[in-house]
Amino acid sequence: MRVAFPYMGTAPIALQGLLQVLGADVVLPPKPTRETVELGARLAPEMMCIPFKLTLGNMVRSLEAGADVLAYVTGSWSCRFGYYGRLQAQILRDEGYRFRLLELRHDRIPDIVREICALNGGRLSSAVVNSLRAFRVGWLKSTAVDEVESRFRQVMPDAKEPGKCRELQDRMLEEVRAARNTEEMVRVRTSAGCRFAALGRNGRTRVPRVKLVGESFCVVEPFINFDVISRMGEMGVQVEPFLTSHRWLGFHGFRIGKGEVQQMRVLSEPYWRYCVGGEDQNSVGQLLLAAQQGYDGVIHVHPFGCMPGTVVQPTMTKAARDVGIAYLPLSLDEHSSETGILTRLEAFASLLEKRHRRHAV
């Protein structure tokens, strides 16, 4: 079984490790590029959101690289996300690709178990043992990735040489990917702090902090959000995403963090009473939480035409005004111009700087 799954941020590192232990052969597509998006945009309905187009392009690349099973997290829900798997499969089949569609949804769990058994020679006992090992590897890799990314976000805004900082992150992520045994995975995680701390600082005393909220794919995938975390880092602003690949795998995959979901529901209640998907409720809740936690601003990203993302925007504007936090909404798609987004980010960074100076006086 040569399996491929939609690409999102650094999540594939852990997923690849997990699936390999399970006995599957993972076909990882190349990192997203302009060309991948254009490929997806050509096949997808025009008004479809950008995550759909990008993942569709990625799936084509995976199929060309020899994948024969496509795995999707799907469901039945009002947001278009739940429909991705089936729709992309239809489009790809029309294009003449042959593959098997594996839908990962709550009511298909028996099928998934059967699939795992088949990978282990049909024996349930070894499937169970292997699954446990696989989850352990996935967990270790995922936490290592998370640690590396988190240190990177902290160091980047006042790094003497941002280029070196980025290089170090790439190198360490590659190390996690290549790690074969527990010691290596743990070593990367525990060494991340020292290795990032060893980089030179530029002596900045105060770094404005911004929370990144919005639709999960746009938050997690740097290609779509124009790498807002390191770009803002270069401008001396620390950006904390409300969702990282690691949290996405846990938060959405297995719904760990139930308490937080509840907290967001309570916080957002005055503004947003019904969750319709696209992280709308989380975005409103996280914005209010950010204000409580003393963040200076909030960046809200959503794909152009994202149904929940569009309607939640006025609510976010109102909430931000009420609690007095700087707010920047960004709508992203394959036509978004890099210069345009950068200009807005720069303006936002200088606004934060000014607000800070005013508050300091």
Add this chain to the structure above:
Amino acid sequence: MAKRIGICRALHAYHHFAFWRTFLTELGWEVVLSPVTSRPAVEQGVRLSPSELCLPAKAFLGHVAELKDQVDALFLPRIVCTRVANDWFFGCPKAIALPDLTRAVFDSLPVIVEPVLDAQKVTEEQAYGAAVSRTNNRADVRSACRSAAAAAATANQRTRGDKSPLHMFSEHSNRYDGPEAEAGRAVVRIGVVGHSYLLFDSGIGLGVLDKVREAGALPVVVFPSDAEVRQESQRETAINWYYELELLAAARRLLEVERVDGLLLVASFACGTGAVTNGLIQRQAVHRHGVPTILVLLDEHTGEAGLTTRVESFVDLLRLRRR
């Protein structure tokens, strides 16, 4: 004096007005329906909305602006989830979030009566009952619901004939008496697929049905029956949104039973659900039935002349094909 409750003549009202009006009237409200969508109302809605919102939702906010100072309460239901056969089908996320959006863009609003219709959790009666009980209305919800359902059924009965769902105030007929018909020549029949709130709202739909008629063709609009929707929901191509499912069923009847000469799809720009459905319908029409289709995307910038030209050229194309 009876309290006045406002219903916006937009979006779901085109589907459910018969039910809502009877229900609220039975409970002692005086129902106020906002006037036909006007240009100023649309412009007002556009000013209030985020730019990416679809036109019907923008117009909806324009209707709210017109109503909000004239009534004691606003009726803003969230239609979340409907049951068809054994499956759940959802409303559009934008429509579900409309009450929150409305609260975010207006500074002052009357009381909002906000039933949450989620068939996974509550029955229709419970949803409406919970919403009106919050406004201290102690009348009998159950009997109001029953007579509302009866009124809706009668309205639908008429809809299945040749009238639009809002037949109380908008007329549409699947008959044609233009010059071709008088001369006994065959008339080009164009199936029109689109949400009622676009086809029958001349303010935002620019009277597209009349344009087809003026171009010398017969616009055929059908409203699928519950059985057809149920059948559609069992197919592999079924999608998760109830109102889009109805469009799929309508398109299927136009292609398979009515055997129209062409299919005109009317949707609004940035309609998220339409992005999925229109592709499906077009693929079905062209590949399976060899029927030409045209997709008209409407937004607040759509020019009437441009629309006329497109409809005329489509009719001409179909005439040429006939020869």
